[in-house]
Amino acid sequence: CVLKASQKRRPLSRLLEQLLRNLEKRDPNQFFAWPVNDNFAPGYSNIIRRPMDFSTMKQKIDDNEYKSLNCFINDFKLMCNNAMKYNKPGTVYHKAARRLLHSGLKQLTPAKLRPLGNILT
Numbered sequence: 001c002v003l004k005a006s007q008k009r010r011p012l013s014r015l016l017e018q019l020l021r022n023l024e025k026r027d028p029n030q031f032f033a034w035p036v037n038d039n040f041a042p043g044y045s046n047i048i049r050r051p052m053d054f055s056t057m058k059q060k061i062d063d064n065e066y067k068s069l070n071c072f073i074n075d076f077k078l079m080c081n082n083a084m085k086y087n088k089p090g091t092v093y094h095k096a097a098r099r100l101l102h103s104g105l106k107q108l109t110p111a112k113l114r115p116l117g118n119i120l121t
């Protein structure tokens with residue numbers, strides 16, 4: 001029988017896609033869905049050296065660029081920390097980034113991930 005495309009995906013890719021979907025749910029305003037545009041965020045590309053967003057993370061999964069869960073988690077942290085660096089505390093974006101980082105990392109603790117099996121070893 002021929003495996004569906006999704007079943008052919010590497011186990012790590014399928015796990016990361018699931019984790020990404022869960023993280024994206026925590027960004028209802030889609031502030032983190034796409035790269036931040038300098039037209040909406042003046043000087044952004046001068047201040048943020050390594051931009052990151054959910055669509056870029058999805059592309060990196062599809063391109064098998066993540067060699068481990070930690071690399072994936074580091075990009076998630078980078079995305080949130082970029083927003084807390086560029087946007088002043090008290091702004092809607094800074095608050096959204098803090099909330100996303102804390103709630104997202106709670107989903108990425110070993111205890112939460114252990115049930116997913118030995119894929120992480």
Ligand SMILES: COc1ccc(OC)c(-c2cc(C(C)=O)n3cccnc23)c1
Nearest residue numbers: 030031032033034035036040041083093
């Ligand atoms: C108001 O609607 C949107 C829509 C998409 C956005 O980024 C993808 C943003 C956005 C997202 C951000 C971030 C994440 O820093 N941002 C900063 C300044 C101005 N705009 C933004 C806002």
